[in-house]
Amino acid sequence: MNKLALAALPFALGLGLAACDGPAEQAGEEIDNINNVNGQAEAEGERIDSMREAQGDAIDEAADQMENRADQLEDTDPTRAAEVESTAEVLEDRADKM
Numbered sequence: 001m002n003k004l005a006l007a008a009l010p011f012a013l014g015l016g017l018a019a020c021d022g023p024a025e026q027a028g029e030e031i032d033n034i035n036n037v038n039g040q041a042e043a044e045g046e047r048i049d050s051m052r053e054a055q056g057d058a059i060d061e062a063a064d065q066m067e068n069r070a071d072q073l074e075d076t077d078p079t080r081a082a083e084v085e086s087t088a089e090v091l092e093d094r095a096d097k098m
Contacts, residue, residue: 022049056098063091 021029028045033040066088073081 022046022052024048024052052098056095058090059098060095061087066091084092 022045024045025042025048026045028041031041035041066084069079069085070085070088073084
């Protein structure tokens with residue numbers, strides 16, 4: 001992959017281009033088109049999207065565990081339960097954006 005494509009990939013990823021493909025894959029495809037190459041940046045973008053999705057899944061799982069813990073705390077420490085539930089909601093929002 002040439003230096004221009006490598007330099008442009010982070011910029012393109014930051015744009016969050018939306019399509020059926022993930023944003024990084026779509027950006028990579030556009031970089032490939034600009035550089036008249038076949039699939040190099042797109043493949044890297046697809047790899048990044050897959051990693052981002054896996055991270056989102058892991059964060060979502062952590063949020064589910066926190067919600068379960070909040071349910072357990074509900075009777076004994078409602079204040080702490082509310083704090084844990086609030087943190088879980090923040091994590092779920094973060095996971096949804098990945």
